[in-house]
Amino acid sequence: MELKTKILKWGTGFPVAMLNKKTSDKIGINFGDRIIIKTFSKGHQEVSAITNTITKLIKINEIAVSSELKKQLGLKSGQKVEISLAPTPKSLNFIKKKLNKESLSQEEIDEIIKDVVENSLSEAEIALFISAMYKQGMSMKETIYLINAILDSGNRLGLKYKYMVDKHSIGGIPGDRTTPLVVSICAAAGLIMPKSSSRAITSAAGTADVIETIADVEFSMKKVREIVKKTNACMVWGGALGMVPADSKIIRIEKMLKIDPESQLLASIMSKKLAVGSKYILINISYGKTAKVDKKGALRLKKKFEYLGKYYKKKLKVVLTDGSQPIGNGVGPALELKDIIRILDQNKKGPKDLEEKALFLSANLLELSGKSKKGEGINLAREILSSGKAFEKFKQIINAQGGKLIEFKSAKFKKNILAKKSGRISEIDNKKISLLAITAGCPADKFAGLYLHKKKNHRVKKGEKIMTIYAESKSRLNEAVKFYEKEKPLKIK
Amino acid sequence: MELKTKILKWGTGFPVAMLNKKTSDKIGINFGDRIIIKTFSKGHQEVSAITNTITKLIKINEIAVSSELKKQLGLKSGQKVEISLAPTPKSLNFIKKKLNKESLSQEEIDEIIKDVVENSLSEAEIALFISAMYKQGMSMKETIYLINAILDSGNRLGLKYKYMVDKHSIGGIPGDRTTPLVVSICAAAGLIMPKSSSRAITSAAGTADVIETIADVEFSMKKVREIVKKTNACMVWGGALGMVPADSKIIRIEKMLKIDPESQLLASIMSKKLAVGSKYILINISYGKTAKVDKKGALRLKKKFEYLGKYYKKKLKVVLTDGSQPIGNGVGPALELKDIIRILDQNKKGPKDLEEKALFLSANLLELSGKSKKGEGINLAREILSSGKAFEKFKQIINAQGGKLIEFKSAKFKKNILAKKSGRISEIDNKKISLLAITAGCPADKFAGLYLHKKKNHRVKKGEKIMTIYAESKSRLNEAVKFYEKEKPLKIK
Numbered sequence: 001m002e003l004k005t006k007i008l009k010w011g012t013g014f015p016v017a018m019l020n021k022k023t024s025d026k027i028g029i030n031f032g033d034r035i036i037i038k039t040f041s042k043g044h045q046e047v048s049a050i051t052n053t054i055t056k057l058i059k060i061n062e063i064a065v066s067s068e069l070k071k072q073l074g075l076k077s078g079q080k081v082e083i084s085l086a087p088t089p090k091s092l093n094f095i096k097k098k099l100n101k102e103s104l105s106q107e108e109i110d111e112i113i114k115d116v117v118e119n120s121l122s123e124a125e126i127a128l129f130i131s132a133m134y135k136q137g138m139s140m141k142e143t144i145y146l147i148n149a150i151l152d153s154g155n156r157l158g159l160k161y162k163y164m165v166d167k168h169s170i171g172g173i174p175g176d177r178t179t180p181l182v183v184s185i186c187a188a189a190g191l192i193m194p195k196s197s198s199r200a201i202t203s204a205a206g207t208a209d210v211i212e213t214i215a216d217v218e219f220s221m222k223k224v225r226e227i228v229k230k231t232n233a234c235m236v237w238g239g240a241l242g243m244v245p246a247d248s249k250i251i252r253i254e255k256m257l258k259i260d261p262e263s264q265l266l267a268s269i270m271s272k273k274l275a276v277g278s279k280y281i282l283i284n285i286s287y288g289k290t291a292k293v294d295k296k297g298a299l300r301l302k303k304k305f306e307y308l309g310k311y312y313k314k315k316l317k318v319v320l321t322d323g324s325q326p327i328g329n330g331v332g333p334a335l336e337l338k339d340i341i342r343i344l345d346q347n348k349k350g351p352k353d354l355e356e357k358a359l360f361l362s363a364n365l366l367e368l369s370g371k372s373k374k375g376e377g378i379n380l381a382r383e384i385l386s387s388g389k390a391f392e393k394f395k396q397i398i399n400a401q402g403g404k405l406i407e408f409k410s411a412k413f414k415k416n417i418l419a420k421k422s423g424r425i426s427e428i429d430n431k432k433i434s435l436l437a438i439t440a441g442c443p444a445d446k447f448a449g450l451y452l453h454k455k456k457n458h459r460v461k462k463g464e465k466i467m468t469i470y471a472e473s474k475s476r477l478n479e480a481v482k483f484y485e486k487e488k489p490l491k492i493k
Numbered sequence: 494m495e496l497k498t499k500i501l502k503w504g505t506g507f508p509v510a511m512l513n514k515k516t517s518d519k520i521g522i523n524f525g526d527r528i529i530i531k532t533f534s535k536g537h538q539e540v541s542a543i544t545n546t547i548t549k550l551i552k553i554n555e556i557a558v559s560s561e562l563k564k565q566l567g568l569k570s571g572q573k574v575e576i577s578l579a580p581t582p583k584s585l586n587f588i589k590k591k592l593n594k595e596s597l598s599q600e601e602i603d604e605i606i607k608d609v610v611e612n613s614l615s616e617a618e619i620a621l622f623i624s625a626m627y628k629q630g631m632s633m634k635e636t637i638y639l640i641n642a643i644l645d646s647g648n649r650l651g652l653k654y655k656y657m658v659d660k661h662s663i664g665g666i667p668g669d670r671t672t673p674l675v676v677s678i679c680a681a682a683g684l685i686m687p688k689s690s691s692r693a694i695t696s697a698a699g700t701a702d703v704i705e706t707i708a709d710v711e712f713s714m715k716k717v718r719e720i721v722k723k724t725n726a727c728m729v730w731g732g733a734l735g736m737v738p739a740d741s742k743i744i745r746i747e748k749m750l751k752i753d754p755e756s757q758l759l760a761s762i763m764s765k766k767l768a769v770g771s772k773y774i775l776i777n778i779s780y781g782k783t784a785k786v787d788k789k790g791a792l793r794l795k796k797k798f799e800y801l802g803k804y805y806k807k808k809l810k811v812v813l814t815d816g817s818q819p820i821g822n823g824v825g826p827a828l829e830l831k832d833i834i835r836i837l838d839q840n841k842k843g844p845k846d847l848e849e850k851a852l853f854l855s856a857n858l859l860e861l862s863g864k865s866k867k868g869e870g871i872n873l874a875r876e877i878l879s880s881g882k883a884f885e886k887f888k889q890i891i892n893a894q895g896g897k898l899i900e901f902k903s904a905k906f907k908k909n910i911l912a913k914k915s916g917r918i919s920e921i922d923n924k925k926i927s928l929l930a931i932t933a934g935c936p937a938d939k940f941a942g943l944y945l946h947k948k949k950n951h952r953v954k955k956g957e958k959i960m961t962i963y964a965e966s967k968s969r970l971n972e973a974v975k976f977y978e979k980e981k982p983l984k985i986k
Contacts, residue, residue: 009548011514013525016545021504031560032506052509052559055502057550066545067524092751099628099752124746127617131624135592253617258585259592 001026003063005079011067015049015119017083018064024053034086034122037063037073045073048086048119072119091115092125098132106145113149113246126253130261138263140307146263147308150271154243155221157276159228161192165365166278168269170285170301171203172292174433175328175452177336178284179207180235180394181343181358181385186365187233188384188393193365194228194276196238202255204437204449208237209333210340213446215403227400235397243275244268262301270308280369281309281316284361286323290430295320317368321357325428325456328354332442332449334408335470341405344391353455359385411447411470413477417484419460423492428456432489436469440480445472450480454490466490494519496556498572504560508542508612510576511557517546527579527615530556530566538566541579541612565612584608585618591625599638606642606739619746623754631756633800639756640801643764647736648714650769652721654685658858659771661762663778663794664696665785667926668821668945670829671777672700673728673887674836674851674878679858680726681877681886686858687721687769689731695748697930697942701730702826703833706939708896720893728890736768737761755794763801773862774802774809777854779816783923788813810861814850818921818949821847825935825942827901828963834898837884846948852878904940904963906970910977912953916985921949925982929962933973938965943973953985 003023010016017037019029029035031053038046049069058064063083065075075081094108104112112129115121121129138146167182179195186193197207197217208217218240219227227234239248247268254260273281283305287298302318309316328339328351343350343358362384363377372380384390395405433450441448447470454466469484471477496516503509510530512522522528524546531539542562551557556576558568568574587601597605605622608614614622631639660675672688679686690700690710701710711733712720720727732741740761747753766774776798780791795811802809821832821844836843836851855877856870865873877883888898926943934941944961947953962977964970 008550009514010511011524011546012509013523013543013545016505018503021502030506031504050506052506053504057501088751096752099624122749123615123617124620124749127620128624128750128752131592131621131628135624135628256615256617257621258581259589259621 001083002080003083004061005075005077005081006058006062006064007070007075007077008064009067010064013068014123015047015069015072016052016066017049017069018052018054018058020058020060020062021053021055022060024051029085035083036086037069038082039073039075040080040082046118047072050122086120089115089120089125091121095125095129095132098136099128101136103139104142104145106148109142109145110149110152113146113153116246116249117153123253126250127257130250130254130257130259130264133261133263134259138261140304143263143266144308144311146267147270147274150244150246150267151274153246154275155241156243157194157221157224159192159194159225159277163190163369163371164192164194164278165280165282165369166193166195166273166276167282167284167361167365168273170269170283170292173286173323173430174204174326174331174437175336175339175354176286176326176357177205177207177210177328177340178354178358178361180211180340181354181390182362182365183233183235183397184344184390184394185358185362185381185384187231187397188389189366189371189380191232191365191369191371192228193233194224194278195233195235196241196243196272196276197235198238200443203434204331204442205333205336206443207235209443209446210336211235211401213334213337214406215398215401217401227397231393231397231400233393233397234401236401238272244271247271266304266308270312274312279315280365281314282361282365282368283316283318284321285318286321288323288430291323315368317364319361319364323430326430326433326452327357329452330449331433331437331452332440332470333446335449335451338408344385344394346386346388346391409447411445412472413474414468414470415477415481416465417467417469419462419464419466419492421492422460422462425454425456425458425460425466425490426493427491428452429489432487435487436480436483436489439476439483440469440471441473441476445476448472448476460492494576495573496576497554498568498570498574499551499555499557500563500568500570501557502560503557506561507616508540508562508565509545509559510542510562511545511547511551513551513553513555514546514548515553517544522578527613528576529579530562531575532566532568533573533575539611540565543615579613582608582613582618584614588618588622588625591629592621594629596632597635597638599641602635602638603642603645606639606646609739609742610646616746619743620750623743623747623750623752623757626754626756627752631754633797636756636759637801637804639760640764640767643737643739643760644767646739647768648734649736650687650714650717652685652687652718652770656683656862656864657685657687657771658773658775658862659686659688659766659769660775660777660854660858661766663762663776663785666779666816666923667697667819667824667930668829668832668847669779669819669850670698670700670703670821670833671847671851671854673704673833674847674883675855675858676726676728676890677837677883677887678851678855678874678877680724680890681882682859682864682873684725684858684862684864685721686726687717688726688728689734689736689765689769690728691731693936696927697824697935698826698829699936700728702936702939703829704728704894706827706830707899708891708894710894712894720890724886724890724893726886726890727894729894731765737764740764759797759801763805767805772808773858774807775854775858775861776809776811777814778811779814781816781923784816808861810857812854812857816923819923819926819945820850822945823942824926824930824945825933825963826939828942828944831901837878837887839879839881839884902940904938905965906967907961907963908970908974909958910960910962912955912957912959912985914985915953915955918947918949918951918953918959918983919986920984921945922982925980928980929973929976929982932969932976933962933964934966934969938969941965941969959983
């Protein structure tokens with residue numbers, strides 16, 4: 001049946017189409033059913049969507065589409081589309097195969113990922129896939145199939161340089177914002193580093209959120225190539241590039257279910273690195289009691305990453321770093337950027353732990369790519385930072401991304417947390433610190449978050465300032481302070 | 494935040510609320526997020542819903558609710574409600590516990606079921622629960638917890654009679670419409686049989702669909718009690734009674750995923766029987782190559798039902814019956830009802846297999862409840878049927894449900910299927926016969942379906958009529974004929 005598109009600016013979180021009840025009755029579609037929408041433009045794009053029905057607002061010959069669908073099909077108001085009832089996706093059988101402990105082939109995984117991208121699988125069906133991966137596990141062979149499938153479903157950056165490098169941290173450590181520093185140092189040294197980063201999902205800030213406080217991070221693939229050609233690097237949001245659309249959808253459901261199968265974690269990271277196309281890849285795994293992984297888990301992941309690096313013929317190195325407490329002082333988009341600028345600007349004094357970690361990672365990339373000889377990377381990195389070359393490069397990249405360095409304003413409200421007794425800070429809980437910053441309004445409120453005046457093993461006196469919490473509203477601030485009192489993210493012994 | 498309800502007649506398949514984008518921004522809610530909606534009426538009902546956002550149509554102080562939500566909260570246009578961001582459901586942790594092979598307690602399963610009923614769990618999260626039950630299995634202890642939890646989440650019929658009986662067939666056999674016959678015979682014999690039935694979900698017809706061709710099947714609990722008091726019985730749609738709301742929601746996702754964990758099957762059936770409150774329960778399991786279960790599966794289920802019967806102190810009997818082919822001649826709501834009336838009306842000739850099966854099941858209930866002595870149930874059942882008392886009782890129940898016997902019209906289009914060669918019918922595939930009737934328009938088109946002129950082991954001559962397909966549109970008929978040619982649900986040897 002042919003219908004005319006009606007654009008509503010209707011955000012649903014997933015692709016939904018609304019039909020007049022009479023239209024849906026006529027073609028035997030019920031609300032909740034899945035339909036296929038086909039365009040008549042070149043390429044005859046088609047995707048699936050969930051049907052809503054309504055008796056008013058939408059005419060009999062109309063179809064209203066959610067913002068997600070409009071974007072996916074590039075629909076315009078009044079555009080004609082063809083709709084039909086969607087068949088049960090074949091890939092559901094493959095998901096059940098995995099659930100029943102059978103191995104999947106490349107073709108079967110391809111079919112699942114294709115159906116994820118085309119919305120042919122519902123949220124419940126994708127949840128079943130995640131559950132099957134989680135419970136039965138995937139072999140390295142299947143993980144590779146998954147990487148290939150995710151990679152094939154999206155765009156590639158398609159740049160070729162001799163010294164193209166990339167870096168990934170598995171995350172989980174608040175304030176651990178090394179990426180802008182590593183990118184600036186490496187790009188200043190002549191390495192090419194097209195860095196695509198994520199936004200925060202369960203943390204207080206992602207690199208994309210941090211950079212967005214002073215520059216744009218959403219660009220087309222074409223524009224990203226231009227920025228990289230001009231500055232050797234970029235710091236953009238990966239989600240806008242459509243490199244791994246399947247991955248984004250799967251991750252959304254994983255976050256909802258709060259489970260994260262290892263095969264999907266490996267596939268998610270590797271497919272992004274491969275889509276960018278860098279030859280030299282550094283993976284940073286921070287481990288600790290309140291980090292994402294403990295030492296044993298870190299070593300197991302390391303082995304798997306190394307295997308995948310070899311398989312895809314990449315020079316890949318995995319470093320294990322200390323994840324026992326937050327890195328730097330600021331937690332939250334703008335507060336983390338302040339730390340970074342205090343490190344880059346040699347007239348200011350930034351947090352030493354963040355600086356040393358960034359230098360260590362930069363040195364590894366310089367040596368891995370052959371820019372530096374073994375053992376000399378750290379000196380080169382330090383020289384580039386202290387000479388101000390890294391700061392110049394940072395400003396150049398920010399500039400190419402339509403931004404500039406500005407003097408930050410502070411959040412509207414703040415509250416100093418004082419030590420209730422004298423002693424030594426014996427523990428800082430990464431997870432609770434993240435939740436505290438989120439409670440204060442991160443990542444949506446860019447200037448919200450917290451500043452750690454004291455770190456682990458520091459001595460404090462009763463009444464001394466140990467932390468400042470920032471928020472954009474009085475109620476958010478109160479909630480954060482309440483959270484602090486209840487959860488006690490810092491321990492004094 | 495307080496908002497005014499706007500009613501849209503908006504069907505979504507699950508509870509969705511639409512907010513103006515400005516409203517959602519103000520309270521920090523994004524589309525796809527889950528909110529809690531609370532009413533100010535007595536009892537302060539609250540449920541969760543998925544948020545949609547829109548820039549037009551809905552005012553800043555308004556909330557539009559989907560039909561599902563309207564019904565659940567009994568909302569009226571203009572009614573004030575309070576909304577807030579929903580927290581992550583605690584029960585998600587219990588689902589993950591099961592996924593990790595741990596056992597669940599009564600309290601944990603209660604929490605899961607409560608969250609299913611209140612929409613606090615998303616479809617993806619319910620899918621994870623189903624997957625966990627499917628993969629890890631549930632012990633009989635956990636199955637009992639599940640039954641208790643489902644039972645506690647809904648209403649009970651609350652009638653008490655000495656001879657209150659119930660019957661359940663696990664389904665999967667087309668045309669196997671014994672319920673109206675068993676209900677009529679047993680009620681005429683003085684047993685009390687308040688029968689709540691399902692509508693078709695993956696089959697051509699459920700008992701509720703069949704009865705609905707001549708009477709109402711959706712009643713309030715109060716009205717059902719009145720009908721039972723008047724006629725000893727009823728044949729109503731269980732879904733309208735809210736006896737097991739959790740079960741209906743879980744089943745909807747199971748059908749989407751096409752998996753059906755045994756513990757959920759047991760819990761689903763037992764909780765319904767317990768909500769009705771009958772003391773004598775007959776479970777009919779039809780097994781066969783193309784039935785839901787084979788003989789081994791049937792015996793395993795039998796044991797488990799018997800265990801549950803003992804646990805809940807019910808007189809429960811399980812009978813295993815032949816499920817090797819469809820029962821009766823008609824498949825489809827009206828066509829099945831025709832078979833039933835031909836059996837009840839002693840002036841007509843109905844299908845013998847359906848009649849014998851109904852008498853067998855009736856006899857079992859008569860003996861189980863003590864109405865008949867051992868071995869004498871079949872004679873009493875046969876006497877009630879042949880004397881016309883069962884037909885009288887049937888008409889009385891239909892009458893009490895606002896219906897009456899009418900001469901049926903036929904579907905608009907039909908096509909006779911002729912034997913392509915002479916021989917013996919060696920096989921009739923239950924699943925393919927169901928799909929054929931669905932393709933012809935069942936269960937939505939009440940008069941669509943098929944009529945089997947020949948059954949298994951019957952001899953046919955080339956060119957002889959073996960089946961007639963009925964449909965309400967030419968295109969549906971053509972599709973059904975095409976399906977027949979391709980899938981060959983009957984085999985002639």
